[in-house]
Structure formats: structure tokens, C-alpha cells
Amino acid sequence: MDILKMDATEYWEDFMSRNQVHHANFETWSFTDRPNSADMLVEMVVRGQKTAYSSWFDFYDADQVVPTVGDYRMILRQNGDPAGIVQLRVVEIVPFKWVSQEHAYLEGEGNRSLKYWRQLHKQLFRKQAKFRGKSFSLESPVICEVFEVIDLPQI
Numbered sequence: 001m002d003i004l005k006m007d008a009t010e011y012w013e014d015f016m017s018r019n020q021v022h023h024a025n026f027e028t029w030s031f032t033d034r035p036n037s038a039d040m041l042v043e044m045v046v047r048g049q050k051t052a053y054s055s056w057f058d059f060y061d062a063d064q065v066v067p068t069v070g071d072y073r074m075i076l077r078q079n080g081d082p083a084g085i086v087q088l089r090v091v092e093i094v095p096f097k098w099v100s101q102e103h104a105y106l107e108g109e110g111n112r113s114l115k116y117w118r119q120l121h122k123q124l125f126r127k128q129a130k131f132r133g134k135s136f137s138l139e140s141p142v143i144c145e146v147f148e149v150i151d152l153p154q155i
Helices: 008-019 035-047 101-107 114-132
Strands: 027-029 052-056 072-076 082-095 141-151
Touching: 008 072, 008 082, 008 141, 035 072, 035 082, 052 101, 052 114, 101 114, 101 141
Parallel strands: 027 072
Antiparallel strands: 052 141, 072 082, 082 141
């Protein structure tokens, strides 16, 4: 199958067939909250530099499912093309102030320090809170996910 002509559903079906995975659902995942660096972040995932992600817990709607260990996610490029499939290996919900240096490092951004992570994510989560009419604090829960790239499109 030609990946250049494959959409997300076709890629998922191809992945399931090649890997004997019988998991009917997958979630697509893109870095749309940071469009200027979306494809750069995707490339960091593909290269293995970025193996973690975090999100503000209160950004989830009541009908959204909080991620769990074992979940599959298809990473999408900014144009919507599939870049690969990851599987969640660790999911923790902790207050913002308790996010660890290890997690910040695994996110792979900037100088990979906790200080850099906090500056970047405080700004992002405050923006999300404002958009939702909520407030963000250092006590706000954050979903910390660690994932592994388990498939890349065959080109």
C-alpha cells in the first residue's frame, strides 16, 4: 500500500493487519495547539527524541476519555498525513508542580529541563484555561503520558 495515498483509517487497518492487532479503535493525535512547531514535534517523536506528552486535565470535556496505558495513538503531521503509531506505556495524573524532571526530559523539548518545561506548559495551560473560562494553578492536575513508537509508515 502506498503511504503517500493512505489516509489515517487505511494506515490503521494496514497496521492492524501487519501486526495482528485486534483493537478496533485508535485516536489520532496532532500537535495542533502549537501549529508553528507541529511538524517539528512530530519529527522529534519519529526520531525517538520525544517519548512523552502532557496535557492539562481540565481541558478534557466530560465526554472525553482520559488516556490509559495500552492506548494506541496515531501521530498526524500538520497536513493530516499519518506519521506513525505510538502506544501509551505510562499514564499519571499529578499536580502541575509535581511533574518530574524525568518527564520534562522525556518530552524532549528545548533544553529538556524542568524549568523549560514549566515555562512552556504554564503558558500553554493558562492559554487553554482562558479559552475554557477556567483558571490554571500550580495545583492543577496534569496528565503525564509516556509512549513508545511502535510503527512508522512504510515508504
